[in-house]
Amino acid sequence: MTAWNAEQSSDFRGPLDVNRAATAVVDAQDTVIGWSPAAERLLGYKAQEILGRPVATLLPPGQAVAVLPPPPLFRGNEIRVARHRDGRELTVATAVCPLAGADTALRVVVATELEDLRIWEARQSLLHGLATQSPVGLAIYDTNLRLTWCNSAYEQEMGRPLADFRGSRADELYSEGKFVSKGHPPTLDTVMRHVLDTGEPFLDLHFQGKPPTDPETDHLWSCAYYRLQDAAGHVFGVCEDAFDITDRYRAQRRLALLVEAGRGVGTALDVMVTAEKITEVAVPEFASTVTVDLARAVLEGEVPATSGSAAMSLVRVARCSADEAGQEKPGKGPAPAPPVSDSPVEYPSGSPQDRSLSSGGLVLDDAVLVVPLRAGNSTLGLVTFIRGTGAIFDSGEVSLADELVARTAVSIDNARRFTRERTASLALQRQLLPQHVPEQSAVDLAYRYLPTDDVTGVGGDWFDVIPLSGTRVGLVVGDVVGHGLQAAATMGRLRTTVRAFAQMDLDPVELLSRLDDLVAQSAEEQRAELGTPDGMYADVTTGATCLYAVYDPVSRRCVMARAGHLPPAVVDPDGLLSFPDLPAGPPLGLGGLPFESMEIELPVGSLLALFTDGLVEARDRDIDHGLDILGRVLSDRHASLEELCDRAVAQLLPGGSTADDTALLLVRTRELDPSQVTEWELPAEPVAAGQARELATQQLHRWGLEELSFATELVVSELVTNAVRYAEGPIQVRLIRDRTLLCEVADRGHTSPHLRHSGDDDEGGRGLFIVAQLVQRWGTRYTRSGKTIWTEQAFPATGPSPS
Numbered sequence: 164m165t166a167w168n169a170e171q172s173s174d175f176r177g178p179l180d181v182n183r184a185a186t187a188v189v190d191a192q193d194t195v196i197g198w199s200p201a202a203e204r205l206l207g208y209k210a211q212e213i214l215g216r217p218v219a220t221l222l223p224p225g226q227a228v229a230v231l232p233p234p235p236l237f238r239g240n241e242i243r244v245a246r247h248r249d250g251r252e253l254t255v256a257t258a259v260c261p262l263a264g265a266d267t268a269l270r271v272v273v274a275t276e277l278e279d280l281r282i283w284e285a286r287q288s289l290l291h292g293l294a295t296q297s298p299v300g301l302a303i304y305d306t307n308l309r310l311t312w313c314n315s316a317y318e319q320e321m322g323r324p325l326a327d328f329r330g331s332r333a334d335e336l337y338s339e340g341k342f343v344s345k346g347h348p349p350t351l352d353t354v355m356r357h358v359l360d361t362g363e364p365f366l367d368l369h370f371q372g373k374p375p376t377d378p379e380t381d382h383l384w385s386c387a388y389y390r391l392q393d394a395a396g397h398v399f400g401v402c403e404d405a406f407d408i409t410d411r412y413r414a415q416r417r418l419a420l421l422v423e424a425g426r427g428v429g430t431a432l433d434v435m436v437t438a439e440k441i442t443e444v445a446v447p448e449f450a451s452t453v454t455v456d457l458a459r460a461v462l463e464g465e466v467p468a469t470s471g472s473a474a475m476s477l478v479r480v481a482r483c484s485a486d487e488a489g490q491e492k493p494g495k496g497p498a499p500a501p502p503v504s505d506s507p508v509e510y511p512s513g514s515p516q517d518r519s520l521s522s523g524g525l526v527l528d529d530a531v532l533v534v535p536l537r538a539g540n541s542t543l544g545l546v547t548f549i550r551g552t553g554a555i556f557d558s559g560e561v562s563l564a565d566e567l568v569a570r571t572a573v574s575i576d577n578a579r580r581f582t583r584e585r586t587a588s589l590a591l592q593r594q595l596l597p598q599h600v601p602e603q604s605a606v607d608l609a610y611r612y613l614p615t616d617d618v619t620g621v622g623g624d625w626f627d628v629i630p631l632s633g634t635r636v637g638l639v640v641g642d643v644v645g646h647g648l649q650a651a652a653t654m655g656r657l658r659t660t661v662r663a664f665a666q667m668d669l670d671p672v673e674l675l676s677r678l679d680d681l682v683a684q685s686a687e688e689q690r691a692e693l694g695t696p697d698g699m700y701a702d703v704t705t706g707a708t709c710l711y712a713v714y715d716p717v718s719r720r721c722v723m724a725r726a727g728h729l730p731p732a733v734v735d736p737d738g739l740l741s742f743p744d745l746p747a748g749p750p751l752g753l754g755g756l757p758f759e760s761m762e763i764e765l766p767v768g769s770l771l772a773l774f775t776d777g778l779v780e781a782r783d784r785d786i787d788h789g790l791d792i793l794g795r796v797l798s799d800r801h802a803s804l805e806e807l808c809d810r811a812v813a814q815l816l817p818g819g820s821t822a823d824d825t826a827l828l829l830v831r832t833r834e835l836d837p838s839q840v841t842e843w844e845l846p847a848e849p850v851a852a853g854q855a856r857e858l859a860t861q862q863l864h865r866w867g868l869e870e871l872s873f874a875t876e877l878v879v880s881e882l883v884t885n886a887v888r889y890a891e892g893p894i895q896v897r898l899i900r901d902r903t904l905l906c907e908v909a910d911r912g913h914t915s916p917h918l919r920h921s922g923d924d925d926e927g928g929r930g931l932f933i934v935a936q937l938v939q940r941w942g943t944r945y946t947r948s949g950k951t952i953w954t955e956q957a958f959p960a961t962g963p964s965p966s
Contacts, residue, residue, distance in 0.1 A: 184275045185255075193218045196269075205255075205274065207248030218272070221245050223252060245274065300384075300405040303391065306398060308332055308355050320407070322376040333403070340372025343383070354388055355401045364389035369412075370405070382409045417563045420448060424567055429574030432581040434462055435480055441546065441571045442483035449563070450532075450548040455481040456508050456516075457536070457544035461575065464583030466541045475520060477508045477544060516545055525565060532556050534568040538576035546571065588621050588648060595621070595655040600628045604901050605636040605716040606771075606830040609804035611812055613825040615646055615777070622824030623650030623707075624775045625658045629665045632944055632953045634716055634835060634901045637665040640773040640826055641709040642728065650824075657682075657707060657751075668944030671711045671724035675748065675758045679726065682707065683754035707751045710773055714765065716835045717899070721771070724760040726751050729779070732790075732797055733763070734770040740794040767834040770807075772797055777823030778815055789815060797829075804829045839900045845883065847892025847910070855879045855896050859906070866900050870959040874937040875906060881934050882908035882952050889914060890949070903939065904956040911949035 185205035188197025195218055198210040206221060213220065223246050245253045255274045300317035304310055309330045318325055321336070328336065333351035340351070344367075348354050354365055365388045371381055387404040428440045438455040445453045456477040458467035467475055510516040515526040519533040523542060526533045530550040536543040546568045550556070556564070596612060606628075614622035623643030631637050639661050643654045660681060664674045710731065712723035723731065723743075727750030730742050746759035765771065772793070779789025796810045807829055816825065841862050845851040856876040863872050879896060886894045890912025899905040916931055935941060938954040945951075 184273045187213075187218070187221075187272045187274075189218050189270055189272060191269075195220075197271075202274070205253070205276070206245060212248075243274075298406065300403075300407075302403045302405075303400050304333065304355060304403065305400045306359060308352060308359075308401070310336075311400065317405070320374055320376065320405075322374075337370070337372045340370055342368055343371050344369045355403075358388045358390050358401050359398065362390050369408075380409075382407055383412045384408065413559060416448065417559065420444065420563065421566060421570075424570055428567075428571050429577070432578045434575055434578045434582065437571060437574045437578050438481035439483075441567060442481045445548065445567065446483045447485035449560070449567075450550055451486060451554075452484040452547075452549040453482070454479060454547045454549075455536075455544065455571075456547075457575070458542075459507075461543050461579050462582075464579050464581075464586055466538075466579075467543065475542070478506075479508045480544075516547060519545060525561070527556060527561060530554055530556075532561065532564055534564050536568060536572040536575060538572050538579075543572060543575055543579070584648075588651070591621060591648070591651060591655070595651060595658060596625060597627060601630070603628065603630065603636050604634050604833065604835065605714055606638075606832055607804060608828065608830045609808045610829065611808045611825070611827045613777075613812070613816065615824050621648065621651035622646050623654045624777065624824035624826040625654045626773065626826045626828040627658055627662060628828070628830075629662055631665065631713065632668055632942055632955075633905060633907060633951075634899060636714050636716075636830075638712040638714065638771070638773055638828065638830060639665075639709065640728065640775060640828055641707060642775045642777075642824070642826075644706040646824060653707070657709070661709070661711065665711070666942075668942065670760065671713060671722055672758045672760045674711055675709065675724050675726045675751075678709065679749075679751050679754060679756075679758075682752040685752075709751060712771070712773070714771070714830070714832060716833050717840055719764055719766065719832065719834055720762055721765050721832075722760055722762045724748065724758050726758060729774065729776055729786075732770075732772040732774075732793060733765070734772075734797050734800075736766055736768040736800070738798045738800045740798050742790070765832045767832060769832045770797060771830045771832065773828040773830075775824065775826045777825035778811065778827055780823070781815075804831060835899070835901065840897065842895060842897040845892075845894045845896060847887050847890070847894055849884075849887060851887055851894055852880045852883045855883045855908075858896070859898060862898055868900070868904060868958070871904055871956055874956060875904070878906055878934050878937055878954055878956075879908070881931070882906070882954075885916060885931070885952075886910040886912070889916075904958065905953060906938075906956070907951050907953045909946075909949060909951040913945065913950055915943055915950070916952060 185202035186199040187195050187202055190196050195213050195216055198213055203209055223244055240258045243255055243257050245255050247253055255276055258273045259270050261270055298316055300320050302310055302313040302317050313325050348357055368386045370384045370386050374382055384405045385408045389402055391400045391402050392398045424444045442453040457480050459476050459478050460467045515528045515531050515533040519526045519535050532548040534546050548564055610626055623645050625641050627639040629637035643650045664677055708726055708728040710725040710728040712721055714721045725745055726748045730745045733741050745761045748758040749756040779793055780786045792814055793811055843858050845854055856879055859875050859879045860872050886908055890910035895909040897907040938956050941954040943950055943952055
């Protein structure tokens with residue numbers, strides 16, 4: 164036996180072993196007749212000092228008196244107090260045994276300090292616990308890497324007693340195992356040989372394999388290997404610690420998968436992208452193939468009508484497989500499968516998918532796991548996880564799949580709602596903003612609209628181009644406080660109101676005054692109500708601004724007024740830029756404050772720019788700087804309006820990003836040719852009606868519009884007759900040949916004419932009724948000097964002849 168083995172043997176025998184403990188031999192009279200060197204070290208007496216003396220010499224006086232006369236002082240295993248030669252008292256553990264082969268009266272008394280005994284007992288408990296109770300598998304391999312000893316945990320892992328596999332090599336016990344850690348030799352034998360040769364331990368190596376007790380499932384162990392040697396440095400083997408961390412590893416992998424899903428799933432408000440993300444996250448870590456099928460209604464932003472029914476029409480929107488013919492991408496996992504088809508996905512009756520749709524719950528069928536995508540009480544679709552043959556899903560993995568799909572369902576439902584809201588928003592935008600502005604005789608135009616709300620695509624700014632009577636055109640730009648649907652809805656109401664007022668031929672001051680009254684009234688009504696659940700008003704109209712301008716291509720005059728809005732930019736045909744000093748006026752909704760207008764003449768080819776502050780104001784730029792940039796862009800006389808719009812947006816809003824909604828309307832003025840307009844002034848006398856008929860007929864012949872003569876004669880006659888009868892003179896009659904034939908009769912009266920039904924016996928009152936039947940449109944506009952009745956007639960199918 165080696166030195167180590169001898170020492171270890173004594174350790175296992177304990178401190179009361181006769182080879183280690185203090186030993187004395189006593190006779191029947193309790194006289195010390197034998198004394199060991201260990202006894203001398205423990206109690207201080209040399210052999211010549213204690214031999215022949217009573218054993219009571221070694222005890223405190225009180226104990227000696229108490230135990231005399233016989234029976235003997237030492238009769239078995241006891242805890243006693245002994246006296247050292249120097250007088251100190253020691254607590255010792257003693258054991259008594261007869262001396263074999265001699266007089267039975269002779270006894271051997273063995274003693275050791277109690278503390279040494281307690282330490283030994285603790286060590287023995289520790290060794291016993293490691294051998295029988297520890298969950299860590301312990302094994303000792305000799306220098307030939309043969310198994311010599313293992314504890315109970317290791318035996319349980321192997322499923323058989325040590326005697327059945329003692330002497331085996333590690334690689335024989337785990338023939339199909341492998342290390343999944345990095346930076347170590349590839350096999351168990353090479354790992355342990357490295358430890359024996361170098362003394363360098365390996366800690367926390369992850370080893371994967373199938374234990375004999377569970378041959379169908381891969382387990383993962385955290386292993387440590389270190390060299391065993393005695394105090395003299397003699398190497399006698401390698402110790403292996405192995406702890407099964409399979410459950411912990413699976414839990415960590417599930418958590419990592421959920422974290423990865425949190426980073427990838429739901430980052431885009433797009434149904435297709437969200438569906439693709441879950442397949443990319445789950446393959447190959449969780450499943451070999453994952454498919455996502457959604458109800459077709461979900462792709463359109465709606466909830467399936469047949470939610471939870473096997474008859475639901477599904478469409479394959481995402482699929483990812485680890486077996487797609489080597490489509491692995493370095494560092495990015497498996498590539499998505501080829502593009503999915505828009506064709507319906509049909510599952511046979513009784514299939515896991517069919518059962519999941521019918522029941523509304525998840526279905527586990529060996530290596531196939533189907534989990535429904537549910538949002539509230541609605542089933543949006545299915546996610547199918549597929550593994551290879553024999554690779555089943557345990558209960559923890561089923562819960563993980565359920566969690567993954569639940570998160571995906573929330574994201575898909577959010578994307579579905581966003582799709583619906585965006586569709587509604589775009590429809591609202593199409594209704595609120597002019598998507599196509601018809602050509603105007605008065606101006607050429609171009610425009611740009613950039614909402615800052617990227618989610619809905621609509622905002623609170625607006626513009627409009629409104630055809631008015633007499634070939635005039637109304638130009639509008641406005642700005643509502645806020646962004647998104649709420650501001651857009653408010654903007655829509657304001658735009659509709661402005662258009663209605665404009666078509667009443669109100670001048671800019673009157674139009675803004677009426678609009679201000681309505682906005683103020685709306686605000687008051689809201690304050691009288693409880694408001695929205697969060698205490699905020701549902702509408703935000705106070706603080707809205709507006710600019711309204713009317714341009715007349717006959718007179719080339721432009722009248723404009725503004726309510727707290729920026730003034731327009733004007734560039735004359737020579738490229739000279741100006742910002743008219745137009746009175747600002749208060750923002751809409753303040754009420755009670757006046758508005759003022761300005762009238763300017765615009766030569767043919769003048770450029771008029773109407774815009775909101777989002778175009779020229781930015782966080783890093785004040786309005787004046789923005790206006791300078793806009794002015795430089797607009798001063799290019801040779802660029803088209805579309806080019807100017809693009810340049811203005813590019814220079815003022817680089818990258819198309821804007822912190823505020825932006826609207827820009829550019830118009831270049833035209834003038835009607837004098838040959839298209841004719842005008843007469845007539846006295847307010849009965850003969851004026853006949854004169855007007857004759858003049859109008861002659862002009863229509865010159866224009867080649869003879870087919871309109873009859874209707875025009877009646878229209879002119881009735882309007883002039885009414886002017887003579889109910890108003891004051893003189894009377895102006897004007898014909899304009901534009902895209903339609905316009906007839907205008909102006910007088911100095913301010914009484915508005917009205918259609919009325921005349922009785923059978925009435926001699927008059929049918930004039931305006933007849934006029935309304937002969938023309939496309941008619942109306943009244945008021946000026947400072949009176950009013951004008953106007954009508955429009957469509958040209959004949961052959962069109963007018965050249966003048």
